[in-house]
Amino acid sequence: MIKLLSGKGIEADMKKETFSISEFAKSTGVSVRTLHYYDEKNILKPKRDEHTGHRVYEQEDMIQLHKIMTMKFLGMSLDEIKDYMQTDIFDLSFIDTLRLQESKLIKDKEQIDIALDAIQRTAYLLENEKEVDHAVLISLLASMQNEKKQEELAKGIIKDDVMKKMFPQTAKEKMIFEQGLLIFYKRVKKHFGKSADDPEVQQMLDDFYRLILKVMGMDSLKELTDIFSLNIEDKENEERIEAYVQEIERLVPSPITEEEEAWLGKITTDYMGPLWDEEEGEN
Amino acid sequence: MIKLLSGKGIEADMKKETFSISEFAKSTGVSVRTLHYYDEKNILKPKRDEHTGHRVYEQEDMIQLHKIMTMKFLGMSLDEIKDYMQTDIFDLSFIDTLRLQESKLIKDKEQIDIALDAIQRTAYLLENEKEVDHAVLISLLASMQNEKKQEELAKGIIKDDVMKKMFPQTAKEKMIFEQGLLIFYKRVKKHFGKSADDPEVQQMLDDFYRLILKVMGMDSLKELTDIFSLNIEDKENEERIEAYVQEIERLVPSPITEEEEAWLGKITTDYMGPLWDEEEGEN
DNA sequence: CTTGCGCCTGACGTAACGTGAGGTGATATG
DNA sequence: CATATCACCTCACGTTACGTCAGGCGCAAG
Numbered sequence A, B: 001m002i003k004l005l006s007g008k009g010i011e012a013d014m015k016k017e018t019f020s021i022s023e024f025a026k027s028t029g030v031s032v033r034t035l036h037y038y039d040e041k042n043i044l045k046p047k048r049d050e051h052t053g054h055r056v057y058e059q060e061d062m063i064q065l066h067k068i069m070t071m072k073f074l075g076m077s078l079d080e081i082k083d084y085m086q087t088d089i090f091d092l093s094f095i096d097t098l099r100l101q102e103s104k105l106i107k108d109k110e111q112i113d114i115a116l117d118a119i120q121r122t123a124y125l126l127e128n129e130k131e132v133d134h135a136v137l138i139s140l141l142a143s144m145q146n147e148k149k150q151e152e153l154a155k156g157i158i159k160d161d162v163m164k165k166m167f168p169q170t171a172k173e174k175m176i177f178e179q180g181l182l183i184f185y186k187r188v189k190k191h192f193g194k195s196a197d198d199p200e201v202q203q204m205l206d207d208f209y210r211l212i213l214k215v216m217g218m219d220s221l222k223e224l225t226d227i228f229s230l231n232i233e234d235k236e237n238e239e240r241i242e243a244y245v246q247e248i249e250r251l252v253p254s255p256i257t258e259e260e261e262a263w264l265g266k267i268t269t270d271y272m273g274p275l276w277d278e279e280e281g282e283n
Numbered sequence C: 001c002t003t004g005c006g007c008c009t010g011a012c013g014t015a016a017c018g019t020g021a022g023g024t025g026a027t028a029t030g
Numbered sequence D: 001c002a003t004a005t006c007a008c009c010t011c012a013c014g015t016t017a018c019g020t021c022a023g024g025c026g027c028a029a030g
Helices: A021-028 A032-040 A059-073 A078-084 A093-129 A134-145 A147-155 A160-166 A171-191 A199-216 A218-229 A235-251 A258-282 B021-028 B032-040 B059-073 B078-084 B092-129 B134-145 B147-155 B160-166 B171-191 B199-216 B218-229 B235-251 B258-282
Strands: A055-058 B055-058
Touching (some): A021 A055, A078 A093, A093 A171, A093 B092, A134 A171, A134 B059, A160 A218, A171 A199, A199 A218, B021 B055, B032 B055, B092 B134, B092 B171, B134 B147, B160 B199, B171 B258, B199 B218, B199 B258
């Protein structure tokens, strides 16, 4: 609620009329240096004592300073504020300025929201996993950072229904999926080099396969692998897909080394081969 | 969703191993100057070509840069980032850093929310009122800016039940009240100097009185005026109230001049006198 | 007479780069 | 072969909104 009447307003003539800079600073809450700065920048220039050269602030300056503080609070720069310090009346044109500030602030806020979300998800993962390879965590964080952009990019090449299946939707789904990925990559780094026959490697791939199926479903997974296997002779599409992969690589670094990736590619084909056949047989 | 496997991972050895600074800049999206800066600040120091002195970036630098970008996205400073560039594994201690970042971001976000709220309310007022005296608008904005602080301060001297009545609660209430105030202050400035008998002045006070009653109710209003009239001899309380008024005056500048305030005080007592008697008579 | 206070004016430091200015080795062109 | 262009280098100042000394002045008290 706004202040209405401060006291009786009768003994007003008793009020102190002028302030030294330190008094003014104390009573307004801004620093002396800030007042010096506003003076220097011609934003708030008080009278001077002719003899001593000391700054002399008056009630009017108090109002002006409040104006400055208020517009700063709205997120404007001192340069922008300076332009508004001349006018005594705000009219409709000020709305444009407000709307501009509004959109800036909304943008900032969106960034903060994305960062906060990423922080919370990362903290959750770290609490459960204790130690995580930095490349893996960075990859995850980069992925969170660009979730929206990634979805937009994906829209260009993947059908809507697959899209919906492809990206985990709820916060819970995301957490499950991300933790599964972390564990998977940990094991990739641990078992790197072993044969596809190794039981631990088998277990790793089994778990990973199940994780993917949990979030995507079998049909979407097949569509997706079809898209990326590139055995369809569709030049135009091929270029789009190439560009997509490039862009994603730029946005999200790989969580594993090239050697690990090559090894993973090899054992995956060894592992998937029979599975695909099995599925095909069922059709 | 995170990138899983980019291509077959077989032809990986064909990849370009090194980049010039401009190539590196283009493929990562950061500026050349930024890379220079990171080098200068010992945050990312690539190899050098012995002969030409040119910077030579490798795959490893790509990973490091992604790490930097990611931590920047989380809101960390380059100094803080530098400390984390050495470690290869994130453990539980990183959670503390995350939590710290989190609280910083939450604080920033709260500020933005307050500013956004104020902007929207101000824009609404301006759209309806077209032109508003700057002192009035500044006062309103300052008041919005400090709503929370004002409520906390008020808690010290006003009873809870009155408090609840005193501050408009819903957004709609706030808008109605604020617009009423704007209109009131406009008329104060317009009719300043006129007698309390003037019909326009009467109308102004009537409307204002009704506005206050609308948000507060009669009983709360009386309690409030009792508190501020200071005719109760309660030294301790008096000091607290004095301090409260001082602090509010510091936070929220008056929307009207001292002369206007004095005039308003006078006609208010002229106006309220009979009203109070009337009410007292009813008891 | 000196000490201290409050004020003054420079002037440099901050964060994370942007933006030239001027110089060098390598390549492309007349 | 001379030169123009290119990509790179380093140096260095500009930016925002102040914080933080450093040195100096006038005035009052001890």
